[in-house]
Amino acid sequence: MRHLVSVDDLSLDEIREIFERAKTFSSDLGAWSHLCPGLISASLFYEPSTRTRLSFESAMQRLGGGVLTAAEMGTSSASKGESLADTVRVVTGYADLIVLRHQSEGAARLAVQYSGVPVINAGDGSHEHPTQTLCDLYTLWIERGRIEGLDVLIAGDLRYSRTIHSFVFALARFGANIVCVPHRGLELPPYVVQRLREEYGAEPMRADVSRLGKLAAESDVAYLTPQKPHQLSLFTDAKGMRVDHVDAVYMTRPQTERHGEGANVERYLQLGQSSLEAESLRDAVVMHPLPRRDEISSELDTDPRGIYFKQASRGVPLRMAILAALLGRQPFSARPSDAAPRLYPVRVGENPCPNTTCISRTEERHVTPTFRVTDRYPLRAVCGYCSQELPIRLVGCSTTRHFHSRESATARKIRPDHLVFFRDEEHAAALGFSAATR
Numbered sequence: 001m002r003h004l005v006s007v008d009d010l011s012l013d014e015i016r017e018i019f020e021r022a023k024t025f026s027s028d029l030g031a032w033s034h035l036c037p038g039l040i041s042a043s044l045f046y047e048p049s050t051r052t053r054l055s056f057e058s059a060m061q062r063l064g065g066g067v068l069t070a071a072e073m074g075t076s077s078a079s080k081g082e083s084l085a086d087t088v089r090v091v092t093g094y095a096d097l098i099v100l101r102h103q104s105e106g107a108a109r110l111a112v113q114y115s116g117v118p119v120i121n122a123g124d125g126s127h128e129h130p131t132q133t134l135c136d137l138y139t140l141w142i143e144r145g146r147i148e149g150l151d152v153l154i155a156g157d158l159r160y161s162r163t164i165h166s167f168v169f170a171l172a173r174f175g176a177n178i179v180c181v182p183h184r185g186l187e188l189p190p191y192v193v194q195r196l197r198e199e200y201g202a203e204p205m206r207a208d209v210s211r212l213g214k215l216a217a218e219s220d221v222a223y224l225t226p227q228k229p230h231q232l233s234l235f236t237d238a239k240g241m242r243v244d245h246v247d248a249v250y251m252t253r254p255q256t257e258r259h260g261e262g263a264n265v266e267r268y269l270q271l272g273q274s275s276l277e278a279e280s281l282r283d284a285v286v287m288h289p290l291p292r293r294d295e296i297s298s299e300l301d302t303d304p305r306g307i308y309f310k311q312a313s314r315g316v317p318l319r320m321a322i323l324a325a326l327l328g329r330q331p332f333s334a335r336p337s338d339a340a341p342r343l344y345p346v347r348v349g350e351n352p353c354p355n356t357t358c359i360s361r362t363e364e365r366h367v368t369p370t371f372r373v374t375d376r377y378p379l380r381a382v383c384g385y386c387s388q389e390l391p392i393r394l395v396g397c398s399t400t401r402h403f404h405s406r407e408s409a410t411a412r413k414i415r416p417d418h419l420v421f422f423r424d425e426e427h428a429a430a431l432g433f434s435a436a437t438r
């Protein structure tokens with residue numbers, strides 16, 4: 001059984017296969033009702049949605065299937081204190097697939113553990129939104145004919161936009177270059193940048209934005225490229241990587257519902273004709289996952305570069321392709337991803353995840369915290385649910401019952417399934433671990 005929790009769950013060839021199928025579906029959306037008759041998808045939405053839920057439901061009905069909707073989970077048993085795990089176990093008996101949106105990072109990963117049917121992540125907190133990303137990549141593929149080598153500028157709230165996080169991972173994997181124009185204080189989160197560097201070889205560097213005009217005037221712009229340094233030497237100098245041409249501008253709204261206190265969104269970038277008049281942006285398509293507020297002015301609605309409504313409408317054929325594949329009616333023929341990260345359970349001590357909105361913290365009853373090792377020199381690990389880095393100082397080995405500093409040579413050699421994380425020496429001692437003798 002296949003799930004779609006992260007865009008990394010799909011290989012690049014599978015993603016290309018989805019695009020081809022979506023294109024075929026889009027030629028006549030009404031011609032595919034023979035594909036999924038008798039099958040039911042359940043929409044479990046704990047957060048508001050218009051496009052994602054309706055396009056999934058439209059897609060399922062276009063395929064001849066039925067839909068169950070729990071769109072306001074406040075009116076469901078969640079308001080009586082039912083856990084996500086229990087709800088998922090129950091809904092597994094009612095439907096053949098679950099589309100889940102939830103406010104906690106890692107919720108879909110948890111749902112997979114309790115579901116007997118495929119789970120699709122339709123947004124988990126500020127973490128990921130893989131089907132929006134597929135829709136965005138599909139739009140680039142249709143508009144530009146390729147993704148490899150494109151220069152894609154992402155702007156706005158890069159910190160809390162889950163659509164951005166899934167998008168940059170996929171862009172880097174496809175070999176596209178990313179120009180980051182964040183609102184001040186809403187830059188890409190460190191765990192995302194780290195992963196881009198470590199797993200996709202995309203090195204962030206300074207950008208020379210003199211050719212971007214007003215668009216980048218008030219921002220600390222960064223350029224991320226998966227290209228090798230020798231390929232870049234032609235375009236870089238002391239001012240940084242020169243951005244001469246942009247293929248797409250991807251705008252995001254401020255995700256104020258996740259900001260808490262402190263984020264200041266005054267003077268948020270507003271895209272209009274004047275911010276796009278630089279020569280380098282002359283034929284850039286303007287994308288947005290929607291909903292927009294004021295960050296794209298309506299004058300771009302009639303500008304041929306503004307394609308955000310087209311982008312939204314492509315969600316239906318794209319999601320038809322995803323549903324048909326995961327429901328087994330059109331299984332993938334391309335090679336699956338072999339990049340699936342190995343997760344290990346945290347067996348000893350408390351949950352080391354520092355993120356208070358991670359599902360491993362908000363739903364402790366049903367969660368065994370997990371982690372993934374991302375580096376060994378020095379040892380680094382991230383939460384298996386929300387991907388945030390674990391603040392490790394000391395680690396132990398569950399077989400020797402010794403603890404070591406994270407930087408030590410011994411720490412590097414501990415098998416991940418024997419690793420134990422400690423806050424400090426006292427914590428280690430309380431759990432029965434002693435300092436290594438050498």
Ligand code: NCD
Pocket residue numbers: 051052123129132162163252253289290291
């Ligand atoms: C996005 C989301 O929910 O993350 N919307 C969507 O699914 N199209 C973007 C947003 O809310 O800003």
